[in-house]
Amino acid sequence: MSNADIYHEMIVDYSRNPINYGKIEDHDVTFHDSNPLCGDSIDIDMKIDNDKISDIKFHGKGCAICMACSSVLTEIAKGKNIDEVRNISKNDVLGELGLEHLQAVRIKCALLSLKVLKSALYSYLGKHLKNSDDVDKLKEEAASLY
Numbered sequence: 700m701s702n703a704d705i706y707h708e709m710i711v712d713y714s715r716n717p718i719n720y721g722k723i724e725d726h727d728v729t730f731h732d733s734n735p736l737c738g739d740s741i742d743i744d745m746k747i748d749n750d751k752i753s754d755i756k757f758h759g760k761g762c763a764i765c766m767a768c769s770s771v772l773t774e775i776a777k778g779k780n781i782d783e784v785r786n787i788s789k790n791d792v793l794g795e796l797g798l799e800h801l802q803a804v805r806i807k808c809a810l811l812s813l814k815v816l817k818s819a820l821y822s823y824l825g826k827h828l829k830n831s832d833d834v835d836k837l838k839e840e841a842a843s844l845y
């Protein structure tokens with residue numbers, strides 16, 4: 700099998716059996732966003748303890764790429780501290796699934812969950828941080844993803 704086949708199979712697998720799929724009822728922060736172009740619609744719930752993402756789940760519906768990237772992203776973010784999660788880049792997510800050269804139309808499918816995650820973090824930090832520069836920076840990051 701070529702790499703492209705392997706990545707394709709991973710995406711199909713994740714879309715059928717997404718990881719970290721579900722809700723966290725007693726979440727510390729939740730955020731929703733959608734990608735109207737494709738119909739992807741994702742919520743991310745997080746538990747944050749001592750600046751660490753102790754649990755993260757997503758729910759909603761999306762195409763195979765969206766579901767696969769949400770699975771991969773939540774796996775990357777789980778157990779990390781806020782600063783590490785802030786530094787998760789597009790390519791950390793895209794690279795896991797061989798999607799670095801995705802067409803522009805599908806990029807939104809792939810990066811919706813990262814946008815939701817960063818938006819969730821700034822909404823959390825906005826309530827818990829004194830330094831509003833940090834929050835502004837994070838907002839810019841979320842807005843400039845695609």
Ligand SMILES: [Zn+2]
Binds near residue numbers: 738807808809
């Ligand atoms: Zn999509």
